[in-house]
Amino acid sequence: MYEERFDKRKFDELRPIEAETGIIPNADGSARFRIGNTEAIAAVYGPTEVKPKHLEKLDRAVIMCKYDMMSFSVPDRAKPGVDRRDMEIGEVITNALNRAVMVEEFPKSMIGVYVYVTQADAGTRCASLTAASMACADAGLPMRDLIAAVAAGTVGDSVVLDLTKEEEDYEGGTTDVPIAFLPSKNEIVLLQLDGAVSREDMKKVIEVGKVGALKIYEIEKEALKRRFSNESKS
Numbered sequence: 001m002y003e004e005r006f007d008k009r010k011f012d013e014l015r016p017i018e019a020e021t022g023i024i025p026n027a028d029g030s031a032r033f034r035i036g037n038t039e040a041i042a043a044v045y046g047p048t049e050v051k052p053k054h055l056e057k058l059d060r061a062v063i064m065c066k067y068d069m070m071s072f073s074v075p076d077r078a079k080p081g082v083d084r085r086d087m088e089i090g091e092v093i094t095n096a097l098n099r100a101v102m103v104e105e106f107p108k109s110m111i112g113v114y115v116y117v118t119q120a121d122a123g124t125r126c127a128s129l130t131a132a133s134m135a136c137a138d139a140g141l142p143m144r145d146l147i148a149a150v151a152a153g154t155v156g157d158s159v160v161l162d163l164t165k166e167e168e169d170y171e172g173g174t175t176d177v178p179i180a181f182l183p184s185k186n187e188i189v190l191l192q193l194d195g196a197v198s199r200e201d202m203k204k205v206i207e208v209g210k211v212g213a214l215k216i217y218e219i220e221k222e223a224l225k226r227r228f229s230n231e232s233k234s
């Protein structure tokens with residue numbers, strides 16, 4: 001039985017969140033998203049010319065995304081360089097961004113998205129996706145909506161929101177379900193499952209994830225508003 005969370009949060013409570021945009025002066029758009037001890041920064045470049053040329057699409061922009069964890073992001077120094085996990089996460093972020101960014105507005109061009117995890121305590125793909133979507137908005141790219149992403153799941157018999165690494169490693173069994181929404185479209189753009197879960201619990205997990213994502217969505221919008229109101233003052 002998992003009756004009380006390790007960090008004393010309620011089962012449907014998010015970790016403390018910080019969000020800001022415009023953190024990287026050399027990029028066209030950028031953002032930082034922190035949830036508890038997980039933090040991701042994202043930089044967006046483009047639209048630019050497609051390189052290599054053979055990847056060009058006549059009817060839309062191509063999103064190229066790189067995800068990486070900094071060596072110092074985890075207790076035992078992460079191995080530098082892109083491994084299979086990084087490639088997989090880069091791909092799921094790309095797929096989700098393709099639903100959010102209006103890529104059809106920029107034929108024959110490329111949008112580069114670079115996401116780095118500076119600190120990892122579970123939920124990095126969701127934090128990365130949220131940061132990447134804020135960075136795309138910060139770059140002024142037309143979007144159908146922002147993406148709000150969070151992991152939910154089960155720890156022991158309990159349905160929980162925003163698992164920590166300690167919870168993911170709980171010996172009584174856990175299930176981790178990263179979920180990403182386009183909230184105003186009520187559309188899921190990423191849904192993965194690590195572990196086993198009953199159909200009934202999966203419904204509860206998605207519901208708790210959705211409520212959590214809506215809170216994240218509000219925080220993202222606030223961060224973007226702050227950025228643009230500061231810009232208009234200066």
Ligand code: ADP
Nearest residue numbers: 074076078079085120121122123124125126165
């Ligand atoms: P996510 O970060 O989206 O939950 P995973 O399920 O692949 O993705 O990873 C779970 C967690 O495991 C990460 O958030 C991080 O805390 C930890 N982790 C991942 N890779 C490493 C690594 N190379 N070394 C130590 N911890 C890692």
